[in-house]
Amino acid sequence: MTFLKNHGSFGFALLVACSMTYAADEGFDLTGNIQTQATKAVYDNDKENNLDGFWFRANIGGNYKSEDFDAKVTIRMYAPNFNNGSDRYQADTYYGNYKWNDWGLNLKLGHWKTDTENGGNFGAYLDKSISKRGFLSRDYSHDALEVGFKKGISQLNVMLATEDGYFNQGYLRVTEDVKINENLNLGVGYRANVIDPIQYSAIVTHRANLRANVKMAKNLSLYGEAALIITGEDEDVNKESIDAGLAVSPDYAQDTKYFPVYAGIEIPTAGILDKAFVEVEYVNSRDELNADADDWAWAAGIVKKIGSRTKAQVSVYSENELSDVAFSARITTTIK
Numbered sequence: 001m002t003f004l005k006n007h008g009s010f011g012f013a014l015l016v017a018c019s020m021t022y023a024a025d026e027g028f029d030l031t032g033n034i035q036t037q038a039t040k041a042v043y044d045n046d047k048e049n050n051l052d053g054f055w056f057r058a059n060i061g062g063n064y065k066s067e068d069f070d071a072k073v074t075i076r077m078y079a080p081n082f083n084n085g086s087d088r089y090q091a092d093t094y095y096g097n098y099k100w101n102d103w104g105l106n107l108k109l110g111h112w113k114t115d116t117e118n119g120g121n122f123g124a125y126l127d128k129s130i131s132k133r134g135f136l137s138r139d140y141s142h143d144a145l146e147v148g149f150k151k152g153i154s155q156l157n158v159m160l161a162t163e164d165g166y167f168n169q170g171y172l173r174v175t176e177d178v179k180i181n182e183n184l185n186l187g188v189g190y191r192a193n194v195i196d197p198i199q200y201s202a203i204v205t206h207r208a209n210l211r212a213n214v215k216m217a218k219n220l221s222l223y224g225e226a227a228l229i230i231t232g233e234d235e236d237v238n239k240e241s242i243d244a245g246l247a248v249s250p251d252y253a254q255d256t257k258y259f260p261v262y263a264g265i266e267i268p269t270a271g272i273l274d275k276a277f278v279e280v281e282y283v284n285s286r287d288e289l290n291a292d293a294d295d296w297a298w299a300a301g302i303v304k305k306i307g308s309r310t311k312a313q314v315s316v317y318s319e320n321e322l323s324d325v326a327f328s329a330r331i332t333t334t335i336k
Contacts (some may be wrong), residue, residue, distance in 0.1 A: 031074065032060040032336040039135065042316075042325040052326070055082040059092060070097040072112070088155065104150040111143050121317050122262035122281040123228035123302035125209050126173065126191045129251070130260050131289035133281070133297065135315050135328035142173070153179050162195070170195035173201045187211040193251065194312035201236040203254060205229065217268065224263035231256050243301060252289075259284050274311075275303035293320040 039053040061074030076092040095110030114127060121133055127140030144161035155177045162170035176191040189209045196202035209227040216222070233255040241247035252258070264279035281297045283289070301315035314329045 010128050026064060026066045027066045030060075030062050030336045032058070032334070034058050034333045034335060035330060037135075037328065037330040039326060039328040041319065042327060043319075043323065044187045045319075045324070057082070061093070067101065070099065071095065106148040106150075108144075108146040108148065113141050115140075120264075120277055120279065120301045120313075120315055122279055123211075124263075125224045125225060125229065125260050126175075126207050128188045129289075130229065130258060130283055130286075135317065135330070144173075155179075160195075165192070167195065168199040169193070183215040185211075185213045193248075201234060201241055203232045203234050203237050203248075203250040205231040205251040209328060219266060219268040221266045222263070223266070224261070226261040227259070229256075229258040229260070256288070269302075273302050273304050275301075277301055290320055294318070294322050296322060298322065 035057050037053070037055055038051050040051050041047070051226055056079060058077045059074055060077075061072065064071040072093055072095055072264070074093040078090075079089045082088075091111060093110075093112050095108055095112045097106055097108040099106045108140075115124070121135060124140055129240040142159065142161045143163070144159045146156075146157055146159040149156045157173075157175050157177075159173040161173060164170075171193045172195075173189070173191040175187060177187040179184065179185050186252065187210070189207075189211075191207045192204050193202065194204060197204065207227060207229050209225055211223075211225045213223040214221060229252065231250055231252040231254060235252065237247045237254070242249050260281065260283045262279055262281035265279050267276045267278065269276050277300065279299045281299075282295055283297075284295060286293045286295045296320045299315055299317035301313065301317075304312050306312060311332045311334075312329070312331075314327075316325060316327050318324055319326050
């Protein structure tokens with residue numbers, strides 16, 4: 001990635017050339033898209049801008065799939081106008097996934113995202129901070145190794161992830177997904193920053209969740225997630241010890257308990273739209289995380305494919321208060 005940052009378009013051209021060279025390999029496919037996103041608050045949020053957020057970005061990479069091995073590499077690019085005057089390249093996704101199908105086992109190594117939720121604005125409580133929510137805010141990245149075991153309707157994944165270059169900070173993440181049938185999917189998960197206390201004074205935050213998706217008809221389903229997030233207490237973890245590098249800042253305030261829950265419904269539109277949904281969320285004592293925020297929040301959105309290359313996603317949702325209405329839209333144009 002340093003090479004790409006320093007050599008700009010040459011590095012990008014080299015990536016494309018190498019990708020095309022190997023594109024002929026059986027099982028390898030190029031991938032790429034261009035995305036545009038805009039957000040705007042409908043209420044008065046004291047910001048004097050035409051839009052509250054706007055960017056263009058491109059994603060390019062490749063996928064490889066075979067009986068015993070999968071791999072993916074994706075690079076994300078932003079233009080200078082959207083990065084304080086300099087080009088920016090991000091290693092968005094890269095992993096290798098070794099598979100032993102006869103035993104139902106796989107081993108995944110690298111950097112990838114998890115999106116176990118169905119929601120457009122809420123959920124993913126195992127991974128993202130519940131102080132953050134908004135348009136398409138589900139994906140969370142992990143630098144990790146993960147062992148998976150699939151048996152019948154069950155898929156178990158055990159991940160060990162790091163948050164620094166020494167494996168001094170990190171977490172254990174375990175998920176179990178059960179596909180009862182084509183219309184009912186259930187999932188449970190647990191995550192805790194158990195690596196942190198090995199080298200530092202650290203407080204463990206325990207996160208557990210339960211997910212469900214019930215499909216009642218085509219484009220008609222109920223889905224949701226409930227979670228429990230508990231953070232302990234340790235007097236050795238304080239501003240002085242954290243600033244001195246002796247302690248790790250906890251994920252949430254010490255001695256706190258949060259119980260986030262959200263539910264959504266996907267609504268059929270007689271084929272007019274590809275997806276339409278409405279969601280509500282509750283987080284107890286949300287004002288401890290976001291000043292003056294309501295415990296409740298809501299969102300509604302639509303997805304529509306336009307031709308074979310374009311997908312439009314639009315959402316309206318509440319920000320701090322239920323009456324703080326914001327609007328977001330994303331256009332994704334597939335180039336490969």
